[in-house]
Amino acid sequence: xxxxxxxxxxxxxxxxLVRERLQAAPDAKDAANxxxxxxDLTGEVEHYDKAWALSDGxxxxxxxxxxxxxxxxxxxxxxxxxxxxxxQLKPQLVEAWYCRGVCAIKLEEEPAALGDFRRVVAxxxxxxxxxxxxxxxxxxxxxxxEALFAYREASRxxxxxxxxxxxxxxxxxxxxxxxxxxxxxxxLAEQRALCxxxxxxx
Numbered sequence: 001x002x003x004x005x006x007x008x009x010x011x012x013x014x015x016x017l018v019r020e021r022l023q024a025a026p027d028a029k030d031a032a033n034x035x036x037x038x039x040d041l042t043g044e045v046e047h048y049d050k051a052w053a054l055s056d057g058x059x060x061x062x063x064x065x066x067x068x069x070x071x072x073x074x075x076x077x078x079x080x081x082x083x084x085x086x087x088q089l090k091p092q093l094v095e096a097w098y099c100r101g102v103c104a105i106k107l108e109e110e111p112a113a114l115g116d117f118r119r120v121v122a123x124x125x126x127x128x129x130x131x132x133x134x135x136x137x138x139x140x141x142x143x144x145x146e147a148l149f150a151y152r153e154a155s156r157x158x159x160x161x162x163x164x165x166x167x168x169x170x171x172x173x174x175x176x177x178x179x180x181x182x183x184x185x186x187x188l189a190e191q192r193a194l195c196x197x198x199x200x201x202x
Contacts, residue, residue, distance in 0.1 A: 003037075015041045032059045045069045060090035067099055076106040094124045101133060110137055121153075128157035132164060135171060144175040162188060 018038045022031065032055040039047035039062075048069070051062040067082035080103040086096040101116030114137050120130035135150035151168040158164055169184035 011041055032062065036061050036065060039065055058089065060086045060093055060096070063089065064093060064096045064099070067096065067103075071099060071103065076103045079103050080107070092123065094120055094127065097123070098127065098130055101130070105133070105137075110140070113137060125153075126157055128154045128161075128164070131157065132167070135167060139171060139174070144171070147171045148175045148177065162191065 015038065018034050018041065021028070022034050022038070025031070028034075032051040035047045035051035035054065036059065039045065039051070045066065048062045048065040051059050052066070055062065063082050063086035067079045067086060070076075070079035070082055080100055083096045083100045083103065086093055087100065090096070097116050097119045101113045101120065104110070104113035104116060114134070117130045117134045117137070120127050121134065124130075131150050131154035135147050135154060138144075138147035138150055148168070148171040151164065151171045155161070155164040155168040165184055165188055169181050169188065172178070172181035172184060
C-alpha cells in the first residue's frame with residue numbers, strides 16, 4: 001500500500017502510513033524496509049542509518065541510499081565504501097554497481113570504473129547511462145571501436161538524447177566509420193540539434 005501511494009504521488013499519506021506502522025510494530029520483520037521508505041519520503045539520511053542498524057548489517061538498500069547521499073555531498077571515498085557493502089550483500093543490485101563506477105571516475109580510477117560499468121551492462125543491457133560512461137572511458141583510452149559500440153548502444157536506447165547521438169557521431173568519425181558519422185550528423189541537423197561548432201568538431 002505504501003508503494004502504491006508513492007506511485008500515486010500521495011507522499012504525505014505514504015509517510016503517515018509508514019510512521020504509523022513503525023510506531024505500531026518497531027521490531028517487525030519489515031521495519032528496516034519501512035525506515036528506508038521513510039528515508040525516501042523525507043530525504044533524511046539518518047533513517048537509512050536506522051534501517052542498517054535494525055537489519056544487523058543485512059540491508060543492501062540502506063547502504064545504496066547512504067552511498068547515494070554521500071555522492072550527492074561529493075564524498076566519493078565514503079560513497080564507494082557504502083556501495084561496496086551494498087554489492088557485497090546483493091551482487092545483483094545494478095544501480096549500486098553503476099554508482100560505484102561514477103565514484104571511480106570521480107576518484108580518477110578509470111580501470112575500476114570500466115569494471116563496474118561492464119558489470120552493469122552485463123546485468124542490464126538497457127542501462128543507457130552505463131553505456132554512455134563506457135563510451136567516454138573507451139574514448140579516453142583511444143579504444144575507438146569499443147567507444148563507438150558503447151555510444152551506439154547508449155544512443156539506440158535513448159534516441160531522444162541529442163548529446164548521445166552527437167557522441168556516437170564523433171566516435172564513428174574517430175573509428176573511421178565516416179558514412180555512419182555523416183548519417184548521424186544529418187539526422188541531428190534534421191532535428192535542429194547540431195550547431196556549426198559541433199559540425200566543425202567532427
